[in-house]
Amino acid sequence: MTRKMWIAIGLALGLSVPVSFVxxxxxxxxxxxxxxxxxxxxxxxxxxNDISPxxxxxxxxxxxxxxxAGVIDPAISAQVASxxxxxxxxxxxxxxxxxxxxxETSVWRASDLSKSDSSxxxxxxxxxxxxxxxxxxxxxxNSGANSNSGEDGSGDDWGDNVGEDGGxxxxxxxxxxxxxxxxxxxxxxxxxxSGDGRDxxxxxxxxxxxxxxxxxxxxxxxxxxxxxxxFPSRLRASHA
Amino acid sequence: MRxxxxxxxxxxxxxxxxxxxxxxxxxxxxxxxxxxxxxxxPDNVTADGVLLAAVILSSGDIQAAVEKKIVSxxxxxxxRDAILANTLELWRQRAEKDVAVASQ
Numbered sequence: 001m002t003r004k005m006w007i008a009i010g011l012a013l014g015l016s017v018p019v020s021f022v023x024x025x026x027x028x029x030x031x032x033x034x035x036x037x038x039x040x041x042x043x044x045x046x047x048x049n050d051i052s053p054x055x056x057x058x059x060x061x062x063x064x065x066x067x068x069a070g071v072i073d074p075a076i077s078a079q080v081a082s083x084x085x086x087x088x089x090x091x092x093x094x095x096x097x098x099x100x101x102x103x104e105t106s107v108w109r110a111s112d113l114s115k116s117d118s119s120x121x122x123x124x125x126x127x128x129x130x131x132x133x134x135x136x137x138x139x140x141x142n143s144g145a146n147s148n149s150g151e152d153g154s155g156d157d158w159g160d161n162v163g164e165d166g167g168x169x170x171x172x173x174x175x176x177x178x179x180x181x182x183x184x185x186x187x188x189x190x191x192x193x194s195g196d197g198r199d200x201x202x203x204x205x206x207x208x209x210x211x212x213x214x215x216x217x218x219x220x221x222x223x224x225x226x227x228x229x230x231f232p233s234r235l236r237a238s239h240a
Numbered sequence: 241m242r243x244x245x246x247x248x249x250x251x252x253x254x255x256x257x258x259x260x261x262x263x264x265x266x267x268x269x270x271x272x273x274x275x276x277x278x279x280x281x282p283d284n285v286t287a288d289g290v291l292l293a294a295v296i297l298s299s300g301d302i303q304a305a306v307e308k309k310i311v312s313x314x315x316x317x318x319x320r321d322a323i324l325a326n327t328l329e330l331w332r333q334r335a336e337k338d339v340a341v342a343s344q
Contacts (some may be wrong), residue, residue, distance in 0.1 A: 042298040043291065046323060048332050055288065055332070062292050063315045067308050072300040097298040104297045105320055113306050116313050 030081070035063040037080050038072070041090040046099045073100065277337075278329040284312040287335035293319035294328060 041061045043051060049067055053057075081090045083103060108114050267304040269288040281287070297319060305311050308336050 038299055039295055042295045043332075046294055046328055047299065047326075048328060051332065052339070054343060055291075056335050058288055058339055059292055059295065062288070062310070063295060066292075066296060066300060066305060067309060069304075069308050071296060071305045071308060071310060084252045094283055101298045101323070104300075104302045105323075106296070108302050108316060108320065111303055113303055113313050114317060240266075 030084075031067060032060060033084055034065055034077055034081050035067055036060040037084055037087065037090060038077070039063055040087075041080065041093060042097055044091070045094045076100065256337045276327060277334055281343070282314060284314045285318060287331050287338050289315040290322065291328070291335055292330045294323060297323075 029235070038055065039056060053140060056079070058061060076093075079096065080090065083093070289311050293302065293305070293316045296305045296311065297316070302311075302316055306313055306316060317330075318331070322331055
């Protein structure tokens with residue numbers, strides 16, 4: 001009898017403690033606070049500073065669901081959580097966001113999911129003119145992109161991205177290395193020299209090494225704040 | 241006097257051309273802006289979904305997000321293109337408008 005009673009008490013405690021912890025308002029508030037800080041910090045990093053409270057609330061709710069679904073990089077969530085008491089320091093994560101953006105865009109570009117979009121969306125002609133030229137490039141760069149996604153495979157994504165967050169240049173180096181080590185070395189020369197698609201617009205018809213120098217000029221064309229302005233050019237460089 | 245006047249007119253013309261060219265380079269085209277702000281969006285694209293995709297591209301696993309139907313492929317492609325084309329601000333404006341309409 002005594003033994004059964006102790007077992008019952010143990011079970012009750014074992015269930016009630018985790019349940020009360022998860023349901024605790026402080027925990028829920030922290031999750032929301034992380035999502036809200038993440039929305040604000042990432043969108044500011046992309047040049048959006050004037051998010052209304054209503055839109056911010058809506059995005060926060062959706063991002064909370066994404067966090068719960070395990071879609072958000074736990075390392076980035078942890079970094080944001082550690083800076084919640086000092087939101088001004090969140091801007092210091094711009095390198096982290098840019099590196100992650102670069103990596104995710106590369107992986108997305110190489111994935112089949114990105115090609116399953118059949119929607120005709122507003123601004124399609126002008127916006128897609130860029131993506132179409134990009135897809136031409138991705139056709140040539142597929143071996144490089146695939147080898148990259150292979151290295152950064154879904155299992156390693158978090159570790160690699162976060163590990164390279166501190167030095168965004170590292171990820172660029174990795175990409176170019178993986179491209180040149182594989183079959184992509186020939187393709188690199190083609191995309192760099194032939195200048196088809198987006199390269200043509202950049203006017204980067206010189207050799208690949210010049211692209212990094214040209215980046216600063218390209219950044220100005222986007223008219224974006226520093227961290228954002230560096231992303232597209234670095235992305236192009238990583239695919240060159 | 242005539243030379244001075246001609247020089248001033250040429251300078252003004254050159255400045256106008258230069259400013260116009262710069263504006264055309266740095267801003268989205270008018271047609272594109274109007275499309276994002278006013279056109280009916282496809283069923284699988286919402287303006288806030290495009291912004292959410294941009295957030296997840298910066299901080300999460302975008303493929304997992306699509307697989308779990310948190311955002312659609314079309315929204316991710318729009319977010320990626322908007323970041324590259326500097327049109328994310330237009331999507332923000334569209335999202336603000338849609339939120340305001342929905343809350344009415």
